[in-house]
Amino acid sequence: MKNTVLTFKKAKEEGTKISMLTAYDYSTASLMDAAGVNAILVGDSLGNVMLGYEDTVSVTMEDMIHHGAAVARGAKNAMVVIDMPFMSYQTSVYDAVVNAGRLMKEGRANAVKLEGGVAVAPQIKAIVDAGIPVVGHIGLTPQSINAFGGHKVQGKTIEAAKKLLEDAKAVEAAGAFSVVIEGVPAALAKLVTEKLSIPTIGIGAGSDCDGQVLVYQDMLGMYSDFTPKFVKKFANVGEVMKGAFAQYIEEINNGTFPTQEHCYSIDPMIIEKIIKEEQ
Numbered sequence: 445m446k447n448t449v450l451t452f453k454k455a456k457e458e459g460t461k462i463s464m465l466t467a468y469d470y471s472t473a474s475l476m477d478a479a480g481v482n483a484i485l486v487g488d489s490l491g492n493v494m495l496g497y498e499d500t501v502s503v504t505m506e507d508m509i510h511h512g513a514a515v516a517r518g519a520k521n522a523m524v525v526i527d528m529p530f531m532s533y534q535t536s537v538y539d540a541v542v543n544a545g546r547l548m549k550e551g552r553a554n555a556v557k558l559e560g561g562v563a564v565a566p567q568i569k570a571i572v573d574a575g576i577p578v579v580g581h582i583g584l585t586p587q588s589i590n591a592f593g594g595h596k597v598q599g600k601t602i603e604a605a606k607k608l609l610e611d612a613k614a615v616e617a618a619g620a621f622s623v624v625i626e627g628v629p630a631a632l633a634k635l636v637t638e639k640l641s642i643p644t645i646g647i648g649a650g651s652d653c654d655g656q657v658l659v660y661q662d663m664l665g666m667y668s669d670f671t672p673k674f675v676k677k678f679a680n681v682g683e684v685m686k687g688a689f690a691q692y693i694e695e696i697n698n699g700t701f702p703t704q705e706h707c708y709s710i711d712p713m714i715i716e717k718i719i720k721e722e723q
């Protein structure tokens with residue numbers, strides 16, 4: 445059955461956990477969907493893990509639409525959430541609604557996600573009023589790393605912790621149906637989770653959030669440029685891939701690939717005839 449905003453609401457009410465993973469292409473989304481993940485996030489982390497940028501700042505609406513539509517084709521039951529890229533919503537409420545609409549129409553999203561709390565509450569409200577479900581994102585919001593001075597854990601001082609709670613409440617009041625909490629102390633994420641009636645999805649925010657999200661290349665050991673403390677490697681697919689690539693190269697070089705079983709046959713008479721004609 446298709447996961448929707450109602451799945452998220454029910455999970456919060458019943459205290460069952462929500463699973464979310466990032467994906468950026470059809471094949472990966474299909475595998476995650478078959479595994480039964482509740483939601484797939486087409487994160488702007490695609491800037492790092494798919495496009496090789498050092499941050500998410502350069503990701504465009506076209507990037508998000510291109511990858512989002514591929515994921516949507518593979519996600520039969522998982523809810524597809526597409527990230528609004530940097531400067532697609534911060535500039536104005538109008539831009540936010542227009543760009544959220546594009547992610548729904550062209551990217552085939554079921555919901556959009558945007559970063560920020562109190563500062564973007566008007567944008568969240570306007571997008572929700574347009575009939576588009578919104579996931580908030582607070583704490584260590586990667587689009588603001590230049591303002592933070594790097595990937596710094598957020599909410600560690602009394603002022604910062606209060607600000608996080610204020611941001612969470614603003615996102616909820618603006619109409620978001622869920623909020624991602626990234627890179628904050630576990631005890632603070634627990635407090636925020638208890639204070640909200642919408643589900644929290646944690647990443648580097650401890651086990652008391654209502655759900656969890658990870659970047660799939662991180663959890664499969666496929667991306668080693670930067671591995672945050674909160675990442676658990678559920679498999680070492682990166683090593684498996686490297687091993688398979690190396691074996692492929694070796695088998696081409698030593699002639700053990702391809703063999704007869706990988707070849708198409710033809711009546712030998714045809715080849716003989718052509719050879720004679722060529723002489």
Ligand code: KIV
Pocket residue numbers: 466485486487488489490527581624626647657659
């Ligand atoms: O872009 C992304 O992958 C995200 C997750 C880290 C939550 O926003």
